[in-house]
Amino acid sequence: MQRRNLILAALTCLFSLVATPATAQIIDTPASHAVIMDYTTGEILFSKNGDEPMIPASMTKMMTAYLVFDMINRGEISLTDRLTVSEDAWRRGGFPSGTSTMGLVPKDTPTVEELLHGVIIMSGNDACIVLGEGLAGSEEAFAKRMTDLAHEKGLKSVNFLNATGLEAVGHVISAADLARLAKMTIEDYPQYYEWYDDPSYSWREYTQPNRNPLLEVAGADGLKTGHLEAAGYGLTASAVRDGVRRIIVINGLPTKAARASEGERMMRLAFQSYELKTIAPESVALPEQKVWLGQQGLVPVSLAEPMLIAGHKAAFEKAKTEIVLEKPLEAPIKKGDRVGKLVVTLEGRPPVEAPVIAEADVKKLGFFGRAVEGLSAMISGNDG
Incomplete structure (x- = not known):
């Protein structure tokens, strides 16, 4: 493939371009696994072992809760159903x-709604097991259904063996x-997502505060903590500020205090x-590309669609940008033909x-023109 480095004047207002390759993360975290996601686009802005199970x-x-929400939505169960x-x-x-x-305790008959509060706010393992046994016949069968639904929704890394996370x-x-x-x-069940923000929940005389350490941080409204000796301390959290929602996930931290401080920092x-920038085709003037055996030697090109670029603000100052042609361009070319791609x-x-497309037709040279261009190429190749 032919590669050409370029400076895009129309992009200089967004970020400076240099020819240094990407090397390392702009930030780091003591968490063994971490991601930052932009909610609106679903774009992962930062990842440390983010795709690793x-x-x-x-x-x-x-x-566990999402599957119950799904079952309610399908009409299989209702919030008022009681389970033993x-x-x-x-x-x-x-x-x-x-x-x-x-x-x-044995023989209690909480409603599905009460059990969901027990799962979401109190992190009750008993509530999870009761839901699994009552709604699928066994916790194992319920976990299988959790995994199947996750895969159906595109969460391919999932393999759940229980409903508790034990x-x-x-x-x-x-x-x-x-x-x-x-x-x-958040998207599918906003009416239930509100429960993730509840500060506490009581079952009879037993009250348990919400374990999410970020709920007092500006804009935070969910979701869930986790801890096992084998996993360390983890947190999935979301917050909204100035109309923008972000989601973070951290895991593998050594203490509850470390989870709280690192969660707030992340x-x-x-x-x-972190930010997202959109580059519209009409805002970018790409350089014309050389055409072989064409009645014109150059063809104007443009972006075929907007580019959405996510990253650390400091990284935009060290971006590398290039046009990559799929092959040397040879006439004839029609307006709208894909000729390569812009890579940032x-x-x-x-x-x-x-994708980068041609912005004009380029007709092929006649026989005499092709002969002249071939001779010119031979002479040029013999120079020096």
Whole structure:
């Protein structure tokens, strides 16, 4: 392929262009896995091992709740349906388990709505197991349905073996897919997403505060924490500021305090340091491209569609931009033919590409013209 470096005058108002290649992330985080997502576009602005499957711990419960929302939406169940707490749900997820619990006891009959509050706000493992047993016959069958729905929605890294997020070999999801799951929840079920912002919930005399440490941070309104010895401390969170929503996911932190401080820092960076820029075709003047054996030697070209470029603000100052031709251009060429692509690379981000098209017809030279151009090429090749 033929590559040509270029300086685009129309882009200088957006960022300066230099020919240095991308090397490393602009920022880093002590989290083992992390992503920052722009909610509106779904664009991943920052990723550290973001596509690598990881142990999500209780962040799994976002999918537990999402499946229940989906079942309600399909008319399979209702919020007022009552489910019975089994001895197994109590032992594995209630007070005897020593894990996060809603405080259910055997033979309790909470409604689906009450159980959802127990999952979302109290992170109750007992509530998850009761939902799994009551709605799918077993927690394993419910987890299988969670995985199937996740795959149907495009979350390909998901392999859920339970509804709680308690440790199970092979129970995984990527940080990027957790961010996508958060986006799905907010988009698809805003009426239920409001529950993620509730400060606490009580089942009978037992009250549990919301574990999300970012709910006091400006604009934050969800979603879910997670912790297991094997996974460390994790958080999926979302916030809105000045009409812009961002989602962060972090995991693998050593302490609850580290999760809170790093969550706040990453959310601050999500708004202060990252942005999206749109380059419209009409705003960019691309250089004309050489045409072989054409009645004109050059053809004007343009972007075929807008480019959306996401990245750290500092990275825009060190962007690399080039036109990549699919092959040497040879007449005849018709207006609208795709001739190559514009590639913009920012530090710490994968390249962004958009097709480049011809803006004019170029007819092929006649026999005599082709002969003259061939002779000229031979003479030029013999120079020096």
